[in-house]
Amino acid sequence: MRILAFDIGGTLIKSAIVDEDKGLFNLEEHSYPEPGRDGILNILENRIDYYNSEIDGIGISTAGLVDEEKGVIILSSNGIPNYTGTKLKEMYELKYNKPVWVLNDVNAAALGEAHFGAGKVYNDFICLTYGTGVGGAIVINKQVYGGKNGFAGEIGHTVTHLNGKKCVCGLYGCYNDYASTKALVENCSQVDFSIKNGKDVFDAFSKGDIKIKEQIDIWIDEIIYGLVTVVHIFNPPAIILGGGIMRQEYIIDEINNRLKNSILSGYRDVVVLPAMLGNSAGLMGASYNTLRRKCEKK
Ligand SMILES: [Zn+2]
Incomplete structure (x- = not known):
């Protein structure tokens, strides 16, 4: 067919x-x-x-x-x-x-990864994608869990900053506005005006720009705040991270290391890996x- x-x-x-x-x-x-x-x-x-x-x-x-x-x-x-x-x-x-x-689109990408990509060997996992916002999908038994109305998994709108920035959804301090690639690019562009996108950020990083590395490290902590919640709620075997920026080895390695130091010991066998299908x-x-x-x- x-x-x-x-x-x-x-x-x-x-x-x-x-x-x-x-x-x-x-x-x-x-x-x-x-x-x-x-x-x-x-x-x-x-x-x-x-x-x-x-x-x-x-x-x-x-x-x-x-x-x-x-x-x-x-x-x-x-x-x-x-x-x-x-x-x-x-x-x-x-x-x-x-x-x-x-x-x-995030549910479709999660389903693709579940059957043909990074999630192939897992029955259950959480998929998060980082771009202009943060999208999320919960995969249980190789299927996307929708909740009552089919909208489950909007992890981007969990609040990680009390009284934080106003989000498009109307809430303040959503994960979206701190952990998205857009947030990283905005923060880096305040340090270096020539930075316009994720590629510029990692070009500067690979040239050893200390100030940009500092911003990346702060941003990785923002990512971790959301993942800590996800891990403690779902106890997933794996978390798959999508978005072009997650192909950077430094990011995935740092996330794995820092996450293990931020969660209770019983959860530490969780694996964080980049999406495969791009x-x-x-x-x-x-x-x-x-x-x-x-x-x-x-
Ligand atoms: Zn929001």
Whole structure:
């Protein structure tokens, strides 16, 4: 069976064909010609029309809060105009007469890692992704645990700083605003005005910039505050960290060392490891979900 998979982000849509036997191919990246719902739907329909005769279903990973049973965007978290309320599943099942399943992007990436990536050897783990915010997913028995409304795992909105910065969610002091890659870049750019992104941070670090290393070390402590909570609540065998920045060896090594010194002794066999699938995790997870759902229906 073949699934056409999409990964819809704030500025870019990725698409690929995932074949049950041959894996992922024809990976393409599409930037929006126009930001917002219409731009997204144009790209999706263009690719579905193109591959329609070759595919058995469609799997979509998308930014935002998603009703995964109904395939509806409940809230477009990164402000994609007019995207909230879009009924992707209903629209495309009617139009193309193929199964369509939609997942939140962090849940899709976690599912991808669970079956094809760093989580392959674990039944249970916690997946956290660090970027403009911090996303989270709880994987139990190789499935993402959704909670009552399907929104479980928003670890980015646990409060780690009393009376801290105001978060987009309305709370103050959320983990998001201290442990995200965005927070690290902002802090480093105050020390060195030329720093614009995560790559700049690690270029400076690898040249031995002491002030940048200081900022990175403070930021790693911020990461640890969240992980300590996660470990004590879930006692997971593994925590998988996604986001480009987690490919830095120094970060993962430091997190493992510092975490073990910050948690109770009974929990210290937890392993923290970087995600393996990188950019294709969401596509792999979304296609796996559609394949599984399609087989269940038979
Ligand atoms: Zn928040």
